[in-house]
Amino acid sequence: MRTKPTGRQLRLGTELRKLRERAGLTATEAGQLLGSKQTLISNIEAGRAGVSPERVRTLACQYDCDDNALIEALAGMTGERKRGWxxxxxxxxxxxxxxxxxxxxxxxxxxxxxxxxxxxxxxxxxxxxxxxxxxxxxxxxxxxxxxxxxxxxxxxxxxxxxxxxxxxxxxxxxxxxxxxxxxxxxxxxxxxxxxxxxxxxxxxxxxxxxxxxxxxxxxxxxxxxxxxxxxxxxxxxxxxxxxxxxxxxxxxxxxxxxxxxxxxxxxxxxxxxxxxxxxxx
Structure with a gap:
């Protein structure tokens, strides 16, 4: 669990929260759709928990998001392992x-x-x-x-x-x-x-x-x-x-x-x- 998420990690969580809210779902409901707890969704949206590109695509599907360009851009924000200068x-x-x-x-x-x-x-x-x-x-x-x-x-x-x-x-x-x-x-x-x-x-x-x-x-x-x-x-x-x-x-x-x-x-x-x-x- 991250204690100090970066701005980019926070932004990814914020955008996923926006998608969830547009779908009219609570964090608890979103967790149920994924077969996980509400705390996982909350931690992802707060940037505290990492998320894979596949999970981003799954969340977007559950949130009825059909903007493929946005989905792939969000997925691209997840995989960076190298620390920036x-x-x-x-x-x-x-x-x-x-x-x-x-x-x-x-x-x-x-x-x-x-x-x-x-x-x-x-x-x-x-x-x-x-x-x-x-x-x-x-x-x-x-x-x-x-x-x-x-x-x-x-x-x-x-x-x-x-x-x-x-x-x-x-x-x-x-x-x-x-x-x-x-x-x-x-x-x-x-x-x-x-x-x-x-x-x-x-x-x-x-x-x-x-x-x-x-x-x-x-x-x-x-x-x-x-x-x-x-x-x-x-x-x-x-x-x-x-x-x-x-x-x-x-x-x-x-x-x-x-x-x-x-x-x-x-x-x-x-x-x-x-x-x-x-x-x-």
């Missing part, structure tokens, strides 16, 4: 940050909209270090270095053999923030330009003259799963990451991102803006 940080980083790395690792597409920061996946080491130096309460130097190491390892999703497609909407305000002074800021902007040349990365700026726009004042991080029902929204709060996966919430943030895109500059014009800001530093 983020588990190395289990004792020194919050579980929410480990869950974020796990979501990124399994995402089929990543999409960020951000107003006052450079996205973590595109930060240089020096920019990241300056960011973590501003955390309240202050972090000890070793903790800062652990955070930097963790953030840089998260970036491997953009460098692997089959890199994850990544779309970024970034406000001009974030591009003009001089974290660490002009030299560090200039190097950060050059890094954005270099990354924007990669085929799987799209960076689009929201200029000041775009005015008001949907979703202003918040950062949105949208991770697509193998099927839309398994998408995840990550909101970065001062007290830590928050994850959203309810259907209505996912729809809301898809619409927000679509509307924001209409206010952004094309990638080519975005590069022109970044070049101009870097020259002015």
């Amino acid at each position: 983020w588990e190395e940080y289990r004792e020194i980083m919050s579980s929410a940050l480990l869950d974020l790395a796990e979501v990124e690792h399994h995402a089929t597409h990543l999409h960020t909209a951000i107003t006052v920061h450079i996205p973590g996946l595109l930060q240089t080491v020096d920019h990241a270090r300056e960011t973590f130096r501003q955390v309240v309460p202050d972090l000890a130097p070793p903790a800062v270095e652990h955070r930097i190491s963790f953030r840089i390892k998260r970036q491997t999703v953009l460098y692997q053999d089959q890199p994850t497609p990544y779309v970024v909407f970034i406000h001009e305000a974030a591009l003009r923030m001089q974290f660490g002074g002009p030299a560090i800021a200039r190097a950060q902007l050059r890094h954005l330009l270099d990354m924007s040349e990669r085929d799987h990365i799209t960076i689009r700026a929201l200029p000041f003259d775009a005015g008001a726009f949907p979703g202003s004042g918040q950062s949105i991080y949208y991770s697509r799963g193998p099927v839309p029902q398994l998408d995840t929204v990550h909101l970065d709060q001062s007290h830590g990451p928050v994850f959203l996966d309810a259907e209505a919430q996912l729809h809301k943030y898809r619409v927000l991102l679509e509307r924001m895109e209409a206010r952004t500059l094309a990638p080519e014009k975005t590069r022109d803006v970044i070049h101009a800001i870097a020259r002015d530093l």
Whole structure:
């Protein structure tokens, strides 16, 4: 029995619970259909008990789910035996940050909209270090270095053999923030330009003259799963990451991102803006 299920294990349990509830079954009734106890169903749905791909398919059949793409996506969440690299940080980083790395690792597409920061996946080491130096309460130097190491390892999703497609909407305000002074800021902007040349990365700026726009004042991080029902929204709060996966919430943030895109500059014009800001530093 697991005592500390990962975010992915919890998500699998949540989706199985949703299927059961749509079928109008209690955990006790579901257990009876499987010839098992209610506690097994409850433990599976809480992420405390493992479940095989075959049992997922059996549960989906008992719940009258005929969405084969969803069923196979859920079955695919069960069989991972290898520990992810983020588990190395289990004792020194919050579980929410480990869950974020796990979501990124399994995402089929990543999409960020951000107003006052450079996205973590595109930060240089020096920019990241300056960011973590501003955390309240202050972090000890070793903790800062652990955070930097963790953030840089998260970036491997953009460098692997089959890199994850990544779309970024970034406000001009974030591009003009001089974290660490002009030299560090200039190097950060050059890094954005270099990354924007990669085929799987799209960076689009929201200029000041775009005015008001949907979703202003918040950062949105949208991770697509193998099927839309398994998408995840990550909101970065001062007290830590928050994850959203309810259907209505996912729809809301898809619409927000679509509307924001209409206010952004094309990638080519975005590069022109970044070049101009870097020259002015």
